[in-house]
Amino acid sequence: GEPDTLIVAQGADARSLDPHATNDQPSSRVMKQIYNTLVVMDENMNIVPGLATDWQQIDELTWEFTLRQGVKFHNGEELKASDVKFTLDRMVASGQVAHIVSFIESVEAPEDYKVIINLKEPFAPILAHLAHTAASILNEKAVTEAGDDYGTKPVGTGPFKFVSWQSGDRITLEAFEDHFAGAPKVKRVVFRNITEGTNRTIALETGEVDIAYDIEPIDKRKVIDHPDLNLIEEPSLSMAYIGFNMNREPFNIKEVRQAINYAINRQDIIDAVLYGAGQIGTSPIAPQVFGFNPNIKESEYNVEKAKELLKQAGFENGFKTTIWTNDNPVRIQIATIVQSQLRDVGIDVTIETLEWGAYLDRTARGEHDMFILGWVTVTGDADYGLYALYHSTQKGGAGNRTFFENSRVDEILDQARVSIDFEERERLYHEAQEIIVEEAPAAILYYSTQNVGLNKQVQGFKLHPAGHHSLFGVSK
Amino acid sequence: MAEKLLEVKNLKKYFKVKNGLLHAVDDVNFFINKGETLGVVGESGCGKSTTGRVVLRLLEATDGEILFEGNDIRKYNRRQLRNLRKEMQIIFQDPFASLNPRMTVSEIIAEPLIIHKLVKNKTELDQRVSELMETVGLAERLYNSYPHELDGGRRQRIGIARALAVNPKFIVCDEPVSALDVSIQAQILNLMQDLQEEFGLTYMFITHDLSVVKHISDNIMVMYLGQVVELTSSKELFKNPLHPYTQALLSAIPVPSLTRKRERIILKGEISSPINPEPGCRFAKRCNYATDRCFKENPELRDVGNGHFIACHLVK
Amino acid sequence: MAKYILKRLLMLIPVILGVTFIVFSIMYMTPGDPAQMMLGENAPEEAVEALREEMGLNDPFLVQYFRFIGNAARGNFGRSYISKKEVVPEIIGRFPATLQLAFFGVLIAIIIGIPVGIISATRQYSIFDSVSMFFALLGVSMPNFWQGLMLILIFAVNLRWLPSSGYGSFQHIILPALTLGTSAAAIITRMTRSSMLEVIRQDYIRTARAKGVAENKVIIKHALKNALIPVITVVGLQFGYLLGGAVLTETVFSWPGIGRLLVEAIRQKDTPMVQACVIFIAVTFSIVNLAIDILYAFIDPRIKSQYK
Amino acid sequence: MKEKLLDIQNLTIHYITEDGTVKAVNGIDIQLNSGETLGLVGETGAGKTTTALGIMRLVPNPPGKIMGGRIIFEGKDLLELSEEEMRKIRGNKISMIFQDPMTSLNPVMTVGEQIAEVIQIHQKLNDKEALEKAKEMLELVGIPGVRHSNYPHEFSGGMKQRVVIAIALACNPQLLIADEPTTALDVTIQAQVLEMMKKLKEEFNTAMILITHDLGVVAEVCDKVAIMYAGEIIEYASIEDLYNNPKHPYTIGLFGSIPNIEEDVERLNPIKGLMPDPTNLPSGCPFHPRCPKAKDICKEQVPATTDLGNGHKVRCLIYQGLVEA
Amino acid sequence: MNNVVVKTPNTGISPKQKTKKRSLWAEVVRRMVKNKMAMLGLAIILILVLLAVFAEVIAPYEEVAIKQNLSNRLQGPSREHWLGTDEFGRDIFARLIHGARVSLQVGIVAVGIAIFIGGSLGAIAGYYGGRVDNIIMRAMDIFLAIPSILLAIAIVSALGSSLFNLMLAVGISSVPSYARIVRASVLSIREQEFVEAAKAIGANDFTIILKHIIPNSLAPVIVQGTLGVAGAILSTAGLSFIGLGIQPPAPEWGSMLSGGRAYLRDAWHVTTFPGLTIMITILALNLLGDGLRDALDPKLKQ
Ligand SMILES: Nc1ncnc2c1ncn2[C@@H]1O[C@H](COP(=O)(O)OP(=O)(O)OP(=O)(O)O)[C@@H](O)[C@H]1O
Ligand SMILES: Nc1ncnc2c1ncn2[C@@H]1O[C@H](COP(=O)(O)OP(=O)(O)OP(=O)(O)O)[C@@H](O)[C@H]1O
Numbered sequence A: 001g002e003p004d005t006l007i008v009a010q011g012a013d014a015r016s017l018d019p020h021a022t023n024d025q026p027s028s029r030v031m032k033q034i035y036n037t038l039v040v041m042d043e044n045m046n047i048v049p050g051l052a053t054d055w056q057q058i059d060e061l062t063w064e065f066t067l068r069q070g071v072k073f074h075n076g077e078e079l080k081a082s083d084v085k086f087t088l089d090r091m092v093a094s095g096q097v098a099h100i101v102s103f104i105e106s107v108e109a110p111e112d113y114k115v116i117i118n119l120k121e122p123f124a125p126i127l128a129h130l131a132h133t134a135a136s137i138l139n140e141k142a143v144t145e146a147g148d149d150y151g152t153k154p155v156g157t158g159p160f161k162f163v164s165w166q167s168g169d170r171i172t173l174e175a176f177e178d179h180f181a182g183a184p185k186v187k188r189v190v191f192r193n194i195t196e197g198t199n200r201t202i203a204l205e206t207g208e209v210d211i212a213y214d215i216e217p218i219d220k221r222k223v224i225d226h227p228d229l230n231l232i233e234e235p236s237l238s239m240a241y242i243g244f245n246m247n248r249e250p251f252n253i254k255e256v257r258q259a260i261n262y263a264i265n266r267q268d269i270i271d272a273v274l275y276g277a278g279q280i281g282t283s284p285i286a287p288q289v290f291g292f293n294p295n296i297k298e299s300e301y302n303v304e305k306a307k308e309l310l311k312q313a314g315f316e317n318g319f320k321t322t323i324w325t326n327d328n329p330v331r332i333q334i335a336t337i338v339q340s341q342l343r344d345v346g347i348d349v350t351i352e353t354l355e356w357g358a359y360l361d362r363t364a365r366g367e368h369d370m371f372i373l374g375w376v377t378v379t380g381d382a383d384y385g386l387y388a389l390y391h392s393t394q395k396g397g398a399g400n401r402t403f404f405e406n407s408r409v410d411e412i413l414d415q416a417r418v419s420i421d422f423e424e425r426e427r428l429y430h431e432a433q434e435i436i437v438e439e440a441p442a443a444i445l446y447y448s449t450q451n452v453g454l455n456k457q458v459q460g461f462k463l464h465p466a467g468h469h470s471l472f473g474v475s476k
Numbered sequence B: 001m002a003e004k005l006l007e008v009k010n011l012k013k014y015f016k017v018k019n020g021l022l023h024a025v026d027d028v029n030f031f032i033n034k035g036e037t038l039g040v041v042g043e044s045g046c047g048k049s050t051t052g053r054v055v056l057r058l059l060e061a062t063d064g065e066i067l068f069e070g071n072d073i074r075k076y077n078r079r080q081l082r083n084l085r086k087e088m089q090i091i092f093q094d095p096f097a098s099l100n101p102r103m104t105v106s107e108i109i110a111e112p113l114i115i116h117k118l119v120k121n122k123t124e125l126d127q128r129v130s131e132l133m134e135t136v137g138l139a140e141r142l143y144n145s146y147p148h149e150l151d152g153g154r155r156q157r158i159g160i161a162r163a164l165a166v167n168p169k170f171i172v173c174d175e176p177v178s179a180l181d182v183s184i185q186a187q188i189l190n191l192m193q194d195l196q197e198e199f200g201l202t203y204m205f206i207t208h209d210l211s212v213v214k215h216i217s218d219n220i221m222v223m224y225l226g227q228v229v230e231l232t233s234s235k236e237l238f239k240n241p242l243h244p245y246t247q248a249l250l251s252a253i254p255v256p257s258l259t260r261k262r263e264r265i266i267l268k269g270e271i272s273s274p275i276n277p278e279p280g281c282r283f284a285k286r287c288n289y290a291t292d293r294c295f296k297e298n299p300e301l302r303d304v305g306n307g308h309f310i311a312c313h314l315v316k
Numbered sequence C: 001m002a003k004y005i006l007k008r009l010l011m012l013i014p015v016i017l018g019v020t021f022i023v024f025s026i027m028y029m030t031p032g033d034p035a036q037m038m039l040g041e042n043a044p045e046e047a048v049e050a051l052r053e054e055m056g057l058n059d060p061f062l063v064q065y066f067r068f069i070g071n072a073a074r075g076n077f078g079r080s081y082i083s084k085k086e087v088v089p090e091i092i093g094r095f096p097a098t099l100q101l102a103f104f105g106v107l108i109a110i111i112i113g114i115p116v117g118i119i120s121a122t123r124q125y126s127i128f129d130s131v132s133m134f135f136a137l138l139g140v141s142m143p144n145f146w147q148g149l150m151l152i153l154i155f156a157v158n159l160r161w162l163p164s165s166g167y168g169s170f171q172h173i174i175l176p177a178l179t180l181g182t183s184a185a186a187i188i189t190r191m192t193r194s195s196m197l198e199v200i201r202q203d204y205i206r207t208a209r210a211k212g213v214a215e216n217k218v219i220i221k222h223a224l225k226n227a228l229i230p231v232i233t234v235v236g237l238q239f240g241y242l243l244g245g246a247v248l249t250e251t252v253f254s255w256p257g258i259g260r261l262l263v264e265a266i267r268q269k270d271t272p273m274v275q276a277c278v279i280f281i282a283v284t285f286s287i288v289n290l291a292i293d294i295l296y297a298f299i300d301p302r303i304k305s306q307y308k
Numbered sequence D: 001m002k003e004k005l006l007d008i009q010n011l012t013i014h015y016i017t018e019d020g021t022v023k024a025v026n027g028i029d030i031q032l033n034s035g036e037t038l039g040l041v042g043e044t045g046a047g048k049t050t051t052a053l054g055i056m057r058l059v060p061n062p063p064g065k066i067m068g069g070r071i072i073f074e075g076k077d078l079l080e081l082s083e084e085e086m087r088k089i090r091g092n093k094i095s096m097i098f099q100d101p102m103t104s105l106n107p108v109m110t111v112g113e114q115i116a117e118v119i120q121i122h123q124k125l126n127d128k129e130a131l132e133k134a135k136e137m138l139e140l141v142g143i144p145g146v147r148h149s150n151y152p153h154e155f156s157g158g159m160k161q162r163v164v165i166a167i168a169l170a171c172n173p174q175l176l177i178a179d180e181p182t183t184a185l186d187v188t189i190q191a192q193v194l195e196m197m198k199k200l201k202e203e204f205n206t207a208m209i210l211i212t213h214d215l216g217v218v219a220e221v222c223d224k225v226a227i228m229y230a231g232e233i234i235e236y237a238s239i240e241d242l243y244n245n246p247k248h249p250y251t252i253g254l255f256g257s258i259p260n261i262e263e264d265v266e267r268l269n270p271i272k273g274l275m276p277d278p279t280n281l282p283s284g285c286p287f288h289p290r291c292p293k294a295k296d297i298c299k300e301q302v303p304a305t306t307d308l309g310n311g312h313k314v315r316c317l318i319y320q321g322l323v324e325a
Numbered sequence E: 001m002n003n004v005v006v007k008t009p010n011t012g013i014s015p016k017q018k019t020k021k022r023s024l025w026a027e028v029v030r031r032m033v034k035n036k037m038a039m040l041g042l043a044i045i046l047i048l049v050l051l052a053v054f055a056e057v058i059a060p061y062e063e064v065a066i067k068q069n070l071s072n073r074l075q076g077p078s079r080e081h082w083l084g085t086d087e088f089g090r091d092i093f094a095r096l097i098h099g100a101r102v103s104l105q106v107g108i109v110a111v112g113i114a115i116f117i118g119g120s121l122g123a124i125a126g127y128y129g130g131r132v133d134n135i136i137m138r139a140m141d142i143f144l145a146i147p148s149i150l151l152a153i154a155i156v157s158a159l160g161s162s163l164f165n166l167m168l169a170v171g172i173s174s175v176p177s178y179a180r181i182v183r184a185s186v187l188s189i190r191e192q193e194f195v196e197a198a199k200a201i202g203a204n205d206f207t208i209i210l211k212h213i214i215p216n217s218l219a220p221v222i223v224q225g226t227l228g229v230a231g232a233i234l235s236t237a238g239l240s241f242i243g244l245g246i247q248p249p250a251p252e253w254g255s256m257l258s259g260g261r262a263y264l265r266d267a268w269h270v271t272t273f274p275g276l277t278i279m280i281t282i283l284a285l286n287l288l289g290d291g292l293r294d295a296l297d298p299k300l301k302q
């Protein structure tokens, strides 16, 4: 590519560049460059100033943010508190991302550089949520002018401004010279959509792209061994699991669930499917997430114990069941391996691949036995990772597809949500994780690492655990 | 006098085509006596085949009456029609296209017998098929052959055997020999004559070969563009053709003899289109004698004496 | 002629109505909730419900369908559920890519297929004939995406001659067009050959030879034009088919065409996008067919006289 | 003395197919003088078309192959010419009219173009002049010149056949081969076309080989007749000799098979049996299985050509005195 | 006096002694046998069928084709594993021959479904013509305009993804093309004189369709069917590519091909052998189909 242009390949095209219209990874990765949020979660999971230089909690239900002065939008407008109010109000009213800020009662903009957020109830992880790319700050004027077409005419305060979008192929961004933190190091950034993993690596090798996200496990070696390329690999916030439908026989029996946990050889899966790019999962949230309980032991692979547990549950001769997956190749592979492993303890598993829409729909309705899904705790806070998956109010489509119900867990999760005491929260979450692991509504498989392949010319690239990496400091 | 087996009155058959109504058969009247042969001649597209098909009700007439043994068969219902199929049969021109290529000789001949339940059992069926094959001169060994393995003459014999299977009284022969070589043609013509004598069959014999029609017919009907222009006995027609078209037609036949070189009447132009024909005599445009009247008025077919019917204004 | 074209275009209306109805039914009846898909797997139930209400997804089927038809009749095909973009400009934005690929794919197919077909026919049963027919068969037998990957490995990875994927320059189009072109070329070769063989046996070819016309002129002037009609049909079908998108090839080469758009939309239950794509494909297909029919008339005067 | 234009000696043509070798033409001899018309008569598959294609050197190859013989035209053996030399003769000195006018014309070219093409190939004329000449030819065959821009489908069968004739005559050929030129036409139209061909032939003093199976047509047009059976010429005579005094049993049988319009016969007297299988011709005289006069010897001995005087030749053992008549 | 009975002496020869009834297909077979390419195609298909039939004997399904051996993954061809192993350490050759069952079955059954539905619709449309024809053919147009992947997804997500549903999905999308072929051939056969002859001897519609029209319209369908099997196998591979294929761990060529594409560069054998197998099969089916077309072509019949 050209010297001043950074070309980034990812596996799918963005859907929309309106933060309130979508919440998918490919879009976030682009929006991250165009917009800023009030506060930012940095690569080390610390909350640092973004558009807000300062913030404080006035009382349990009131937060005050002081805005950075002289911040320019790409259209030349200056950032005002009214834009923030407009943005958050719009977000609350949006269908897609309102749930991220569902704690907001109202937003006030008493001064040009002061924003007050009133909460419905105390909400501890508020900053993590406001650091979500969906909470990017928009320019009121730009949004109003563009109307329904805002998704293709984004205007932010970020280091890059939007130039063009060839649907399905590429999005071109250009350095924003007036960016509050200074101009970025490259003139142009192009996000290319290269669906096939193999092709992303090939494009990286041939120099067609400078950075390729999500290198296929099998291709990692190639990137590492290539003289011109580097591979960066780091833990992410995502966790993969096999869920059991606890409303169904025999998964209503704890021993059965535990037995399956013992029967799964996680390391084999990580080696075979991820080529080692993962860490055996212990708790439903990844180690980088606030509230992770490091004391939980790895679930051991023990066929004998599994058989014994099955015997206790009355399934000495095993049973027949199904495992559902969507058409994601990694999940299909996992299913295939798990099928093979469970056969060793006498469980006869049939794999059913469902198309994504049907998969979500039918697992929400509880028609499944076992299923494979993953979860990314994007906010880096245990609340996001545990509440949706294990709170009894979230059964079905909201996230709790195992139909897990435990009054103590409910209590803990509710309490931790409103508590503002870090230590107390941590303690509560540790306990919740212990209960969940013991009850085993799911077999936690692994925490995957994320990787990026890049050309050695590319400098200053840092992986963000949540997956949307900033290109602000990157040079070439 | 001989009795009429078939009589056709004011028969019309129009086809709807893209640019209008095609008058394939337009107000045709004729009759055929029992045991006789009516030859139908005329140039390509003049409606000979259509007339034959309408008479058999393979096509539904647009208008007119078809009296078979005195009954109007146009009024027959399904069941009556099925029975009529035993009385009237057809032999086609193309001995290849008219035989189902996936059926053996015996299957083809047996089909009508089975449909009309004319035999009681398999043995009888076999025997009857063998008889029929023998009648038309097909060797026994061809019993299980397929039509494509046979030559045109034999194929045509299958068609004849199929028609004879139901013991019909009346057979429409639609150019049964046109596709055959002269030597084979002669064999088939002889066969047909023999069958007629043996079974007292009545033929409607369609052809465009005047020598053939003269040889086989008792009466001849000359058609032009969907209409009958002349109808009389075979002898009379060749001795005394009255219609200018008939005259031209007869003079145009190349005769394989050097003795008498006849004067040719060469017609101008070609047959015009039968689609939405203009009023007046259809032949007028090509007629050497046409008058104004011919272009305005359609001549009626009338008897000019001796059973010689003609449709021409000029013949008194 | 104009009347004929108009008639043909009017015939499209019932077909499109039927198509939209069926597509709508399929999208309605297959499991998967668009609202849920939009919000992702971890959206709260109330949010999904609210969105369903907002999108009118809770209305009875027919209400939804007729609302769609009513809007479509006014030229409003709606916005994508997923991206919120208007579907029509989105499709039109993708159309050049699709058109280019279809065009060059078919062009390659023609450049290879027609001459090879002609030579095969004129030298029936020769070595050339057998070899070219074998390759033609190979062309149809090779799974497209496999062939695409192979081409990428050879030309992009090993030889470094061409880019491995993407859209933009002329170089980008070569490999995907080749992938599509070879299988279409196979079909065109076979069609040209059989059609040529048919025509060469015709009496008027013999007449031309009897006139003393040189052999190559017999083939090009007398035979080819007559042989072209069935070939054009195939070319048209192929072109139409490629305009509808060649999903696998598009995916392998990250080509931003209609095919992928449609498949993505189907998988995300993006009903407005699916509808618009299908209508668009049906219309282009019909227009291509119509164009072919008109082309016939220019080649064959007998057909021309029918249109009058 | 008329000069000898065409002298075919011992021409043999076979089709080599998977199902066996079809001996389509087996050692035939034909002589033709300028201005003369020869009728080539025979039933389906007798080898008439193949003979004509052989003269044009257009026998489809494969499967057809000229196995031997000579075709001497204006003193040169056509079989020895290069393809290019032969091409210059085709359509120019020797023209051919094919059986079916419906399919003999290229449906996608105007008739004018098709006539002009042959003129341009053989005469150095530009497009315009060639087209003018083409229009003249159309007028000559009785079609208004303005219709040169019509396509074949806009003409009736008779008119198409006239266009075909116009193409054939456009370069004033010395020899015209007409392969059943009127079989596809109606009688009255056939009469028109035959009349016209006769007139034109006389006008240009063209020699003609008229292929047909219709003895009536031959009687109208020809000077000499060759009767073909199973690839051989079994009788060859002037028209008078043949019609008044047919010698070969096959010729006699042929006359007996045709219903005659002039006289009434109750029953036809056909030749029995069928044409032989061309891949498997009978031994001896190919006609012996159907011949009413055949004796055992006919199965073995191949008859030689006997000249009965006055150029009346016949191939039958009777006339070799080996079988009694 | 008109009711004549043909009387001829009984020849005494029973029909059974007459020339044996040879089917028309015998002729076709004879011509096919002469066609070397077609025979090559047939030979390949037969070998595949035999391999599929005896797959269990050659390589036991459970042991070799299904059982994973994760320590032996992506091994190249060797004496032990002729065509190497896949990403789970399973023997590719074993999976290919077991996959032949599934793939050939999918191809054949899918085409069977398409021929049955399409053929019936086409025959009805062609024979009755007029409005019936119009309605059926417009419906086919509509059907043709709906992307086959949408149909496939609809079927798979409505009925679940079983082998039969996969066949159904692949089959249904080619219904319109069979309807067209059958209709066209019925239209031309309907006009043939032998159909009229059948009418003339009093046969009813049913007999005519069954005895005269269907047998004669079969040839193009058979040819298209052979080629269609190839197409169906390719479609299945296409569906596997987008994740709608057969369920793991059952081996099927299409999913083997698309599943291995991530390893194309490191373990070429994982995709290449299924790819070649599909190619050879389709090639063979095409050769066979072409041969059939030539053998059944009435124009070549003299
Ligand atoms: N099914 C049909 N639809 C439309 N027109 C038809 C149909 N059948 C026949 N015709 C037309 O009716 C006219 C008479 O046709 P018919 O077949 O009866 O002529 P014919 O005298 O038998 O001719 P030929 O000697 O060529 O067999 C022709 O112009 C023909 O084109
Ligand atoms: N291309 C060919 N391939 C194989 N055999 C052929 C070919 N052309 C002609 N024949 C065979 O050669 C023999 C002579 O055919 P030819 O066409 O010369 O006969 P013809 O006398 O012109 O017959 P017709 O009166 O039917 O036109 C026939 O048996 C025919 O089947």
Ligand SMILES: [Mg+2]
Residues within 6 Å of the ligand: B048, B049, B050, B174
């Ligand atoms: Mg007729």
Ligand SMILES: [Mg+2]
Residues within 6 Å of the ligand: D048, D049, D050, D179
């Ligand atoms: Mg001939």
Ligand code: NI
Residues within 6 Å of the ligand: E001, E002, E003
């Ligand atoms: Ni009686």
